[in-house]
Amino acid sequence: MQKSDLLSVYQRIKPYVHNTPVHHSRLIDDLAKCELYLKCENFQKGGAYKIRGATNAILQLTDEERSRGVVTHSSGNFAQAVSLSAKNLGVPAYIVMPTNAPKAKKAGTIAYEGIITECEPTIEAREKASQKIQEETGASFLHPSNQLEVIHGQGTACYELLQEGIDFDYIVTPVGGGGLIAGTCLFANTFSPKTKVIGAEPENVDDAYRSLISGKIETNETTNTIADGLRTNLGNHNFPIIQKHVDQIIRVSEDQIVAAMRLVWERMKVIIEPSSAVAVAAVLYNQDVFQGKKVGVIISGGNVDLENLPF
Amino acid sequence: MQKSDLLSVYQRIKPYVHNTPVHHSRLIDDLAKCELYLKCENFQKGGAYKIRGATNAILQLTDEERSRGVVTHSSGNFAQAVSLSAKNLGVPAYIVMPTNAPKAKKAGTIAYEGIITECEPTIEAREKASQKIQEETGASFLHPSNQLEVIHGQGTACYELLQEGIDFDYIVTPVGGGGLIAGTCLFANTFSPKTKVIGAEPENVDDAYRSLISGKIETNETTNTIADGLRTNLGNHNFPIIQKHVDQIIRVSEDQIVAAMRLVWERMKVIIEPSSAVAVAAVLYNQDVFQGKKVGVIISGGNVDLENLPF
Numbered sequence: 001m002q003k004s005d006l007l008s009v010y011q012r013i014k015p016y017v018h019n020t021p022v023h024h025s026r027l028i029d030d031l032a033k034c035e036l037y038l039k040c041e042n043f044q045k046g047g048a049y050k051i052r053g054a055t056n057a058i059l060q061l062t063d064e065e066r067s068r069g070v071v072t073h074s075s076g077n078f079a080q081a082v083s084l085s086a087k088n089l090g091v092p093a094y095i096v097m098p099t100n101a102p103k104a105k106k107a108g109t110i111a112y113e114g115i116i117t118e119c120e121p122t123i124e125a126r127e128k129a130s131q132k133i134q135e136e137t138g139a140s141f142l143h144p145s146n147q148l149e150v151i152h153g154q155g156t157a158c159y160e161l162l163q164e165g166i167d168f169d170y171i172v173t174p175v176g177g178g179g180l181i182a183g184t185c186l187f188a189n190t191f192s193p194k195t196k197v198i199g200a201e202p203e204n205v206d207d208a209y210r211s212l213i214s215g216k217i218e219t220n221e222t223t224n225t226i227a228d229g230l231r232t233n234l235g236n237h238n239f240p241i242i243q244k245h246v247d248q249i250i251r252v253s254e255d256q257i258v259a260a261m262r263l264v265w266e267r268m269k270v271i272i273e274p275s276s277a278v279a280v281a282a283v284l285y286n287q288d289v290f291q292g293k294k295v296g297v298i299i300s301g302g303n304v305d306l307e308n309l310p311f
Numbered sequence: 312m313q314k315s316d317l318l319s320v321y322q323r324i325k326p327y328v329h330n331t332p333v334h335h336s337r338l339i340d341d342l343a344k345c346e347l348y349l350k351c352e353n354f355q356k357g358g359a360y361k362i363r364g365a366t367n368a369i370l371q372l373t374d375e376e377r378s379r380g381v382v383t384h385s386s387g388n389f390a391q392a393v394s395l396s397a398k399n400l401g402v403p404a405y406i407v408m409p410t411n412a413p414k415a416k417k418a419g420t421i422a423y424e425g426i427i428t429e430c431e432p433t434i435e436a437r438e439k440a441s442q443k444i445q446e447e448t449g450a451s452f453l454h455p456s457n458q459l460e461v462i463h464g465q466g467t468a469c470y471e472l473l474q475e476g477i478d479f480d481y482i483v484t485p486v487g488g489g490g491l492i493a494g495t496c497l498f499a500n501t502f503s504p505k506t507k508v509i510g511a512e513p514e515n516v517d518d519a520y521r522s523l524i525s526g527k528i529e530t531n532e533t534t535n536t537i538a539d540g541l542r543t544n545l546g547n548h549n550f551p552i553i554q555k556h557v558d559q560i561i562r563v564s565e566d567q568i569v570a571a572m573r574l575v576w577e578r579m580k581v582i583i584e585p586s587s588a589v590a591v592a593a594v595l596y597n598q599d600v601f602q603g604k605k606v607g608v609i610i611s612g613g614n615v616d617l618e619n620l621p622f
């Protein structure tokens with residue numbers, strides 16, 4: 001992508017998204033021993049960055065395609081994002097959600113008038129159910145992370161962060177399906193080449209970490225992590241971007257995720273979801289990498305089931 | 312107070328406090344049927360507005376007074392505020408806290424190097440303990456709500472909110488000891504006379520509501536509310552200001568407080584404490600007053616004990 005192409009993506013979606021605030025805490029800087037800036041996409045419309053990619057993808061459909069609607073499968077944040085951006089643009093949205101998706105995310109999807117179909121919590125079941133809807137309605141499939149229009153849209157959060165005038169050494173994002181980090185890489189590499197992009201992943205679902213070592217897309221044998229947004233695997237469209245531009249993937253334990261989440265809630269009064277806490281934990285617990293540096297973290301979202309908190 | 316005096320207060324404390332952001336949610340506007348703007352003092356240093364009043368009071372002490380330190384009693388937010396502003400200004404801070412103060416508030420006070428003395432959770436015990444410290448150390452007493460320097464400082468949150476360029480019909484604050492609402496009144500009346508100030512109080516501790524009816528300071532027979540910051544009574548310095556300038560006090564139930572708190576957490580991803588939720592609840596559940604209006608709410612703080620949540 002040329003610089004002008006990436007700027008076009010940002011200009012296209014800008015009227016439909018918030019330029020979310022960047023929060024900073026001296027107290028947390030003291031603990032982390034670095035300057036830590038949180039790009040608060042939890043304050044984004046729909047409670048997560050994902051409306052950026054969904055909006056960019058829908059805006060590139062023809063009128064005729066839009067009239068048939070869009071379909072996706074998602075454990076939650078992308079479901080809300082597609083529902084909301086489709087609603088904003090007058091497009092029907094069919095959403096396949098696993099039965100174990102957090103309640104708050106289901107409620108949000110319904111509030112944004114997404115048409116929900118439930119399925120078993122496996123990637124196969126999700127793909128099969130959305131395939132069926134595509135065949136029946138002619139809706140365009142939107143992939144939560146492995147589609148270039150979506151990837152480009154997600155990267156605009158990084159673009160806004162870079163506009164803050166902070167000379168970032170690192171930008172850290174959580175890694176689930178790979179859309180956020182791939183988009184982040186593209187914008188960081190183009191607009192601030194000296195800034196390194198690091199991914200953060202739960203130890204229990206470290207497929208991206210293993211993929212970068214093996215050179216091929218690895219999968220997870222379990223989905224046993226509190227970071228419900230990060231249970232998925234990389235895809236063939238985002239993996240080459242990640243291979244080319246990501247500095248490293250840092251893995252964190254479940255305890256570290258919960259401690260980081262609690263710290264941000266208690267000290268910054270900002271509700272971040274476990275998937276976002278993964279990226280904060282990577283910074284807090286790896287001072288050998290981050291000490292003395294300027295670090296931006298993309299807080300992916302704040303959609304949490306309050307009846308099922310880890311503390 | 313003249314306009315220039317109030318501006319001096321703001322100029323005095325400005326270097327020591329955050330100009331906190333104002334958050335707004337279309338989704339919550341739809342529910343509340345009004346335009347609702349939250350002045351997020353939960354993002355203030357110390358997690359609450361109270362550093363404003365504490366800083367204004369300490370800055371008006373002589374050097375000699377400062378060397379002997381300051382003392383206060385508080386269930387939490389003012390304790391953290393005095394500790395932090397005293398620490399910023401190199402002044403020792405003696406803090407009397409009731410044994411039932413939330414853990415997070417105690418931890419915050421310790422983090423800011425406040426010297427804690429515990430006492431029974433009654434106003435009498437708090438006053439006795441702080442009296443003793445005054446006698447022993449010569450420290451200056453700072454009252455959390457009933458001291459003009461403190462009241463003036465607290466009002467600066469309202470001043471910043473009025474600078475946002477929104478033509479507010481109402482500003483709503485929670486009412487505990489009366490310092491925040493009295494300060495808010497003074498600034499609103501001076502800088503935006505058409506804006507009415509409304510207080511919000513739990514039904515279970517509705518001393519301010521009854522005080523405005525009876526014309527004298529009423530007390531509470533119980534402290535049985537989740538809004539731990541609002542269990543105290545008005546004082547002789549703030550009551551005349553409140554009598555003169557407050558439009559009305561709205562009372563809310565415990566269920567309404569919890570529902571409002573949950574709504575803001577879930578939909579806005581912002582951690583507000585129960586005392587702040589009291590003011591949000593007043594707006595949500597009194598559409599006869601607020602429908603179609605522009606309403607600002609001072610979110611007093613975000614200090615919550617995460618191990619003891621009501622949901």
